[in-house]
Structure formats: structure tokens, C-alpha cells
Amino acid sequence: xxxxxGILLAAAVLNRLARRGMKRSLRTLQxxxxxxxxxxxxxxxxxxxxxxxxxxxxxxxxxEALASVLRxxxxxxxxxxxxxxxxxxxxxxLGPLLxxxxxxxxxxxxxxxxxxxxxxxxxxxxxxxxFGVGDVVELDGQTSGxxxxxxxxxxxxxxxxxxxxxxxxxxxxxxxxxxxxxxxxLID
Numbered sequence: 001x002x003x004x005x006g007i008l009l010a011a012a013v014l015n016r017l018a019r020r021g022m023k024r025s026l027r028t029l030q031x032x033x034x035x036x037x038x039x040x041x042x043x044x045x046x047x048x049x050x051x052x053x054x055x056x057x058x059x060x061x062x063x064e065a066l067a068s069v070l071r072x073x074x075x076x077x078x079x080x081x082x083x084x085x086x087x088x089x090x091x092x093x094l095g096p097l098l099x100x101x102x103x104x105x106x107x108x109x110x111x112x113x114x115x116x117x118x119x120x121x122x123x124x125x126x127x128x129x130x131f132g133v134g135d136v137v138e139l140d141g142q143t144s145g146x147x148x149x150x151x152x153x154x155x156x157x158x159x160x161x162x163x164x165x166x167x168x169x170x171x172x173x174x175x176x177x178x179x180x181x182x183x184x185x186l187i188d
Contacts, residue, residue: 003089011082018074023067061133062126069123069152115153117170122152125169131155131177138176139167 088094109116124130131137131147137157138144143165145157155172157165 004086007082007085007089011078015075015078018078019071022071022074023063026063026067026070059129062129065126065150065152066123114168114170118153118168121169121172122150122154125150125155125172126152129180130175131180135180136178138178139172140174141176143167144176 084094084097087097131150133147133150135147136145137147139155139157143157143159145159145163145165147155148158148164149156153169155167155169157167159165
């Protein structure tokens, strides 16, 4: 009983530390990538103009979405390992259990390929900042409108005629973003 309690306590502490460090490390990675992209512009700009200490709301939303997903994944992995350690402490033979879990994982992997593709595509859309809420986009030359919501699985667009489109992220092959970092108005 004492070792089981120790395993649970260690898992809880490790989970807490991992969840805390996840957002901090994502923020570091994000600011480093942004600095690298803007390198030549920063070299030509006076230092006083560069340090505004303002954070982009869109970047913050992206960071929150990625951090929550990664924190959930880390928590599940930590507690599954802790559960296997507890079962091993109780004397349960883990070989058949791990083999059954492997077979179940393969079956779920084949059954949910499109779901996994949607999630992975959604992660890359968020990481690469292809589009965000409020952008006017055209997807695959067929669907266009203003982005109302971006989740890991789907993107919700509102067309000019009021139609709401729910597009699975795994089906998006090309994105035309008409309002990101540049715009033009033609007036007759």
C-alpha cells in the first residue's frame, strides 16, 4: 500500500511539473521562431521601436490551444505509466496486458485514421499560423468566408451569404488567406 501511494504521489508531482513547464517551453519556442522570421527586419529597425511588450491576441490563443492539447497528452501518458507500475506492484502479469493494449491501439489506429489526420493537420495549422479567427480565407478554391473558429479537428467558416461551413482540417489542401499581414482595397 505504501509503494502504491508513493507511485501515485510521484505521478501527481511529475504531472504538475510537466503541465507547468509545457506552456513556458511553448512560449519560448514561439518567441524564438518569431524572432528568427523577423531577423532582417529587426536588424534594420532601431531598438526603441522593437520592444513594445505587446502580445498578439492571436498568438496567445494559439499558444493556449497547443498547450492544452500537449498538457492533456502528457497527463495521460504519466497516469497510464503509473497505472502499469501499480499493477506490477500488485503482482499482475503485465505481458498479456501490454500485448492486448498494443492490439487495441493498432485496431483504433486503423479505425480512426481520418480523425488522427484531422488532429495532426489542426496542430500544424495552429503551429504554422496559416489562419486564425477573423481571417478571410478560401479553402481549396471551393469554400470561402470568415473564420469563426479553429479547433484541432475542424475549421468553421461563415460565407458572405451566411452559410456556416464546417471543414475537417485533414481535408484542407490549400489555404488562401486574404487578410493575414496584408490587405488591399480597390475603390472605384
